[in-house]
């Protein structure tokens with residue numbers, strides 16, 4: 001059963017990025033996921049095809065009108081009855097990898113990408129189920145956040161990543177930052193590759209990579225480490241890292 005995404009957007013062409021290449025392009029081409037685009041402008045009934053208007057109370061910018069969005073959402077809901085409506089905004093719940101796993105578990109999502117200064121609050125109160133943010137910063141529109149969510153979620157769908165990749169732990173998948181990566185040549189002016197990775201001791205390589213992931217998380221994102229907790233074995237590896245990296 002593919003995961004269905006219906007996006008309500010004034011700029012449907014921006015979503016070609018997801019369709020044209022990469023993991024998302026292949027997953028969509030193979031029907032692991034579906035993408036349908038709905039333009040609120042197609043749901044206007046005036047000659048100027050008005051989707052925005054001035055804010056009550058004055059102030060700069062424009063606000064997206066309720067009616068075109070309501071009709072676009074209702075059309076999407078009719079086409080995707082199992083989907084819930086999510087609004088991408090700076091006021092939303094900030095998403096992390098755990099949230100992406102929750103989102104990936106649902107049959108479909110209708111994603112509302114706002115523009116201008118945002119959307120009339122009455123639309124949000126009456127037709128939006130969830131409000132999400134991809135981080136505490138302001139963007140020109142909700143389209144990039146919608147694509148970020150779709151990229152992160154599509155990668156989690158069974159079969160989206162080739163076997164080799166899916167075996168590859170996405171670092172934030174187990175709550176740690178990624179270990180360092182190296183490729184040929186072994187010796188260059190920038191330095192050499194850690195010798196453990198050159199040898200064929202796969203148990204030692206696995207231990208080294210986990211030790212690096214734990215150590216880098218401890219150094220750069222102690223908040224993630226606190227939230228995750230450590231097994232005895234992981235505690236030992238982290239202690240080894242700290243010992244080796246004492247100033």
Ligand SMILES: CN1CCN(c2ccccc2CNc2ccc(C(N)=O)cn2)CC1
Pocket residue numbers: 088089090113114115116117118119132133134135136137138139140141142145
């Ligand atoms: C100049 N205004 C443009 C419109 N914007 C706005 C306001 C409300 C909803 C959507 C938007 C679209 N912008 C977004 C969207 C999401 C995120 C996120 N962090 O997920 C950041 N920005 C407010 C600012």
